Amino acid sequence: MKITAAVVDERHGPFTVRDVLLDEPRRGEVLVRIVAAGICHTDSITRHGDLPFPLPGVLGHEGAGVVEALGPGVEGVREGDHVVLGWPWCGSCRNCLDGQPRYCLRLGDLLVGGGRSDGSTAMRDLDGTPLASHFFGQSSFATHAVVPYRGLVPVDPTLPLELLGPLACGLSTGAGAVLNVLRPHAGASLVVYGVGSVGLAAVMAARNSGATRIIAVDRHPSRLALAQRFGATDTVNALDTDPVSAVHEICDGPADFSLECTGNPSVCRQAADSVGMRGLCALIGGAPARAEVQLDHLSTLWGKRIVGILGGEGRSTTLIHTLLDLHRQGRFPFHELVTRFPFEHIADALAAAESGEVLKPVLTFAAG
Ligand SMILES: NC(=O)c1ccc[n+]([C@@H]2O[C@H](COP(=O)([O-])OP(=O)(O)OC[C@H]3O[C@@H](n4cnc5c(N)ncnc54)[C@H](O)[C@@H]3O)[C@@H](O)[C@H]2O)c1
Numbered sequence: 001m002k003i004t005a006a007v008v009d010e011r012h013g014p015f016t017v018r019d020v021l022l023d024e025p026r027r028g029e030v031l032v033r034i035v036a037a038g039i040c041h042t043d044s045i046t047r048h049g050d051l052p053f054p055l056p057g058v059l060g061h062e063g064a065g066v067v068e069a070l071g072p073g074v075e076g077v078r079e080g081d082h083v084v085l086g087w088p089w090c091g092s093c094r095n096c097l098d099g100q101p102r103y104c105l106r107l108g109d110l111l112v113g114g115g116r117s118d119g120s121t122a123m124r125d126l127d128g129t130p131l132a133s134h135f136f137g138q139s140s141f142a143t144h145a146v147v148p149y150r151g152l153v154p155v156d157p158t159l160p161l162e163l164l165g166p167l168a169c170g171l172s173t174g175a176g177a178v179l180n181v182l183r184p185h186a187g188a189s190l191v192v193y194g195v196g197s198v199g200l201a202a203v204m205a206a207r208n209s210g211a212t213r214i215i216a217v218d219r220h221p222s223r224l225a226l227a228q229r230f231g232a233t234d235t236v237n238a239l240d241t242d243p244v245s246a247v248h249e250i251c252d253g254p255a256d257f258s259l260e261c262t263g264n265p266s267v268c269r270q271a272a273d274s275v276g277m278r279g280l281c282a283l284i285g286g287a288p289a290r291a292e293v294q295l296d297h298l299s300t301l302w303g304k305r306i307v308g309i310l311g312g313e314g315r316s317t318t319l320i321h322t323l324l325d326l327h328r329q330g331r332f333p334f335h336e337l338v339t340r341f342p343f344e345h346i347a348d349a350l351a352a353a354e355s356g357e358v359l360k361p362v363l364t365f366a367a368g
């Protein structure tokens, strides 16, 4: 079928909105009409070649929409269902069987392989040139996507779909890191480096925990002010203050937990240095390709744990439904982070995110 998609033709190239062809859903796939798609920093780093997705291709991995058609062998969704397009997983590898689908052993191919696992792609230009598809199992910068059914998360049809896409990646990543991995204990101290949409989701989640010190570090005063509104007890501007010393001062020693949400390798070191003996430092930010991170060896030996986290860990369905419940109760006000842009204005949306003017741009698609 003919659809409209934002195609990236080459590394560093612009998003070109044009008509392309999309396959019908095959076995295990679902056709979704996209209602809205969030823009995540990971789309930018992929466009610039820091994630190895083949180009020309279609990015977008925070889609939400309505199920229009089912291929054979699909379970758990029906035509007309409202869905968030969560991360794909194979369902049969050791980690999927262990209940850890975020660490599916086939994840690399499923996220950035550029097509289905048999090597085929679902999208072509009108002249037949293949376009890489299935970015994070979706390629949702398009009016329609064919999606492996396992990643889909059906949601209550009375909820505003145009807000829900970012729950697929950025917001789940920050919140899930706190709720699924750090799990701060009563009286814990936690520092979040980088309060963009991922870091702010972490702050909001931490406010729902027993943590009594929630420190936000950033370089934009406006973001620090937002962090305070969403639950940070202390803020540090890294432009004029050494954040590691500031954290030690605020906590009267090292923090119990730190979360790195900037993707800057030198900030990874600051996050590791912010926790002490038996402290837990989680790395989330997406750094440039082949980036390396340094650690202080001796203090790391002291029972310190440094972990990387993908997508907030756990299952998309459980995490997204938890965040929707918290949102309904006024305890996870993520709608305040969202700014809507018509799909055709994708370049403006991206520029606004890159300049820091907008926290979470969401592209909206006219009903078709
Ligand atoms: N691990 C995962 O599964 C996963 C999922 C989604 C996003 N990500 C990554 O998470 C990161 C955050 O995403 P986002 O959408 O919130 O991005 P963002 O650009 O909106 O936020 C990053 C924030 O970090 C701040 N910052 C940058 N350098 C800093 C420094 N030296 N000190 C303090 N603050 C600094 C910026 O001012 C900004 O507010 C990105 O790198 C993204 O690629 C990872």
Ligand SMILES: [Zn+2]
Pocket: 089, 090, 091, 092, 093, 094, 095, 096, 097, 101, 103, 104, 105, 106
């Ligand atoms: Zn798997």
Ligand SMILES: [Zn+2]
Pocket: 040, 041, 042, 043, 061, 169, 170
């Ligand atoms: Zn993302």
